[in-house]
Structures are given as structure tokens and as C-alpha cells.
Amino acid sequence: MSRFWSAVVHGLTPYVPGEQPKIDNLVKLNTNEHPYGPSPRALEAIRSATNDSLRLYPDPNADALKAALAQRHGVQPTQIFVGNGSDEVLAHAFMALLDHERPLWFPDITYSFYPVYCGLYGVAHKTIPLTEDYAIRADDYLPQGHDKAGAIIFPNPNAPTGCLLPLAEIERIVAGNPDAVVLVDEAYVDFGGESAIALVNQYPNLLVVHTFSKSRSLAGLRVGFAVGHPALIEGLERVKNSFNSYPLDRLALAGAVASVEDEDYFQDSCRKVIATREQLVADLATLGFEVLPSAANFIFTRHPQHDAATLAAALRQRAIIVRHFKLARIDQFLRITIGTDAQCAVLVAALKEILAA
Ligand code: PMP
Numbered sequence: 001m002s003r004f005w006s007a008v009v010h011g012l013t014p015y016v017p018g019e020q021p022k023i024d025n026l027v028k029l030n031t032n033e034h035p036y037g038p039s040p041r042a043l044e045a046i047r048s049a050t051n052d053s054l055r056l057y058p059d060p061n062a063d064a065l066k067a068a069l070a071q072r073h074g075v076q077p078t079q080i081f082v083g084n085g086s087d088e089v090l091a092h093a094f095m096a097l098l099d100h101e102r103p104l105w106f107p108d109i110t111y112s113f114y115p116v117y118c119g120l121y122g123v124a125h126k127t128i129p130l131t132e133d134y135a136i137r138a139d140d141y142l143p144q145g146h147d148k149a150g151a152i153i154f155p156n157p158n159a160p161t162g163c164l165l166p167l168a169e170i171e172r173i174v175a176g177n178p179d180a181v182v183l184v185d186e187a188y189v190d191f192g193g194e195s196a197i198a199l200v201n202q203y204p205n206l207l208v209v210h211t212f213s214k215s216r217s218l219a220g221l222r223v224g225f226a227v228g229h230p231a232l233i234e235g236l237e238r239v240k241n242s243f244n245s246y247p248l249d250r251l252a253l254a255g256a257v258a259s260v261e262d263e264d265y266f267q268d269s270c271r272k273v274i275a276t277r278e279q280l281v282a283d284l285a286t287l288g289f290e291v292l293p294s295a296a297n298f299i300f301t302r303h304p305q306h307d308a309a310t311l312a313a314a315l316r317q318r319a320i321i322v323r324h325f326k327l328a329r330i331d332q333f334l335r336i337t338i339g340t341d342a343q344c345a346v347l348v349a350a351l352k353e354i355l356a357a
Pocket of ligand 1: 084085086159210219
């Protein structure tokens with residue numbers, strides 16, 4: 001603590017970043033990275049961009065990337081904002097679009113950054129409990145008399161549960177809150193969800209946020225983007241231009257464009273993760289685990305007879321790292337990232353041993 005800290009910083013709860021331990025032969029299933037590498041075309045584009053042009057600033061408007069994303073998603077480039085990871089895109093959305101007094105509604109439980117950003121940007125918020133089945137219920141986000149959301153944010157699928165809200169339910173939330181911006185954080189949507197980008201041309205209050213960190217296996221490159229009405233995007237651009245005119249560097253721009261252009265690799269690698277997830281869910285069920293239905297590249301699970309913290313610690317002793325959650329509104333759960341088939345087989349074998357001990 002320092003006496004020079006601002007009041008805002010005093011109010012912030014320290015965020016514990018995803019764990020990146022340095023252990024040999026680690027089976028790392030804790031931060032929802034993609035188990036297979038990025039598109040070889042993306043890697044080649046990054047290598048080719050590693051040349052003398054790095055002495056020059058990158059394109060501040062990221063025109064090539066916006067054009068590629070616009071084409072991929074069937075929108076105009078003016079409907080796209082890009083940033084250094086979706087966390088930064090979300091930060092811009094908080095600054096550009098959220099009111100300080102009218103509360104932002106989000107689920108309890110959800111992505112831990114939302115309350116952190118509320119603290120940082122002084123945005124009031126209200127949390128809405130999940131249902132008994134750990135799902136988001138659209139009705140809970142519709143105005144109730146005078147109680148209306150100033151804005152709404154949720155991930156779809158939700159994190160850390162992996163549960164998916166169908167597109168028709170998202171549309172009910174967006175249509176039912178015409179005076180509130182609805183931010184749909186689709187970090188994990190490519191592993192089995194239907195993107196709300198399909199609705200952006202109909203609803204000027206919808207902003208959909210994506211990342212290259214999960215389905216495109218480029219967490220190390222830090223690229224995220226938002227899609228919405230041009231007026232929402234202009235708000236984000238104004239913040240960006242007052243903050244950092246060059247959010248993406250030349251290597252990130254080159255790699256991201258090539259990744260978007262390699263649709264086959266993207267589809268194949270997501271399909272592989274989905275198939276591995278289905279196998280892992282079946283294997284864990286055989287061991288007696290309860291697994292929430294997941295449309296993400298992770299699962300949320302618990303064992304009725306075994307404490308999740310003890311299981312996580314026993315796995316860690318075998319150099320297998322998963323996340324253990326104990327939150328106010330839920331019992332103990334493990335969140336396990338879908339790894340390769342081989343990594344998941346190692347995990348299942350270890351759990352079998354641990355349960356039998
Ligand atoms: N949203 C959700 C729901 C996430 O889980 C994450 C990753 N932890 C992010 C956004 C941020 O991802 P990134 O900044 O790597 O794009």
C-alpha cells in the first residue's frame with residue numbers, strides 16, 4: 001500500500017491472474033488455453049512480419065484485421081473494434097458505454113473481471129443469481145417494474161460454468177432492454193454456441209465481444225474484438241484514441257489476419273476440442289463426477305463424495321493443474337480445461353487412482 005494510491009486503487013480487490021507455473025511435464029488444464037497450436041498460417045505470417053518494418057508504428061486502425069473479421073462475420077468494418085485481448089476490449093466498453101449510476105447487471109456466478117472493472121471505472125452493479133441448475137434465466141434480466149438494468153453483461157457460454165444460453169433467450173434480453181447496452185462476452189462461443197453477432201444489425205444496444213485467446217489458440221498474441229452498431233464502436237474508438245492509439249502491434253495484426261483467413265484450421269481444431277470434451281465428460285461420469293453441460297473448452301464438475309480442494313491438490317502433486325472454485329453461491333467445483341486426448345487420459349487415470357486411494 002502507498003499513501004500515493006488513489007481512492008479507486010484502494011477500492012480494488014487484487015485480481016489473481018491465471019496461474020502459469022514453471023514445472024516440467026506439466027498437464028496444464030487451468031486457464032482455458034487451446035491445447036493445439038495456432039494456425040500454421042498465423043505462425044508463418046508472424047515470422048514474415050518479423051522484419052525491418054518493426055521500426056515503424058503499426059496501423060492504428062487495424063484496417064486489414066477489421067476487413068478480415070468483417071468478412072468472416074458478415075458485418076461492416078465500421079462495426080468492429082479491436083484491442084489487446086478481450087479484457088482490454090471489455091475495459092474500453094466499460095469506459096465508453098457504462099453509466100456510473102445506472103447499475104450494470106451480471107450473473108452471480110460469472111467472469112471475475114466484471115466486478116473488478118466496476119471498481120476500476122466506478123460503475124454501480126447488481127448481481128443476479130444463477131438458477132438452481134447454474135443457468136442464466138433470461139426473465140431475470142428483463143425490467144421488473146422500476147427496477148431496470150443500466151446495462152447488462154454476461155459471458156455466453158458462462159464462465160466458469162460452461163452453460164450456454166440459447167440465442168433466442170439472448171434476443172429476449174436484448175429486445176427487452178432497449179435502453180440498456182447488452183454486452184455478450186463470447187470468449188468461448190466457438191466450442192458449441194451460436195454467436196449473437198447474428199443479431200447486431202437488428203439491435204443497436206448489442207455489443208458482442210470475442211477473443212483470439214481460446215478458439216484461435218493465440219492467447220500469447222493478445223487479440224480481442226467487439227462487434228456492434230457503428231455508433232457503439234465509435235464510442236470505443238474514442239476511448240482508444242485518447243488512451244493508446246496503437247492497441248495491436250505489427251506481429252499481432254499479421255498473425256490475427258492470417259488466423260481469420262485459415263477457416264479450415266480453426267474449424268478442425270475447435271471440433272477436436274469438442275470431441276475430447278465429450279469423451280472427458282463420459283469418462284468423468286463413469287468415475288461418479290457430476291458435470292454441468294458445457295459448450296466451452298472447459299468443464300465445471302464435482303464429485304459428490306470427494307472434496308474439490310483435496311482433489312485439486314492431489315492432482316497438483318501429479319503435476320496436473322486444474323482450477324478449484326469455492327464461491328459464495330456454489331459448492332466446491334473443479335474447472336478443468338479441455339486438453340489434448342493424451343492429457344485428458346492422464347487426468348482421468350490420475351483421478352481414478354486418487355478416488356481409489
Ligand atoms: N472473458 C471471459 C469470460 C474469459 O474467461 C476471459 C479469459 N480469462 C476473457 C474474457 C479474457 O480473455 P483475453 O483477454 O485473453 O481475450
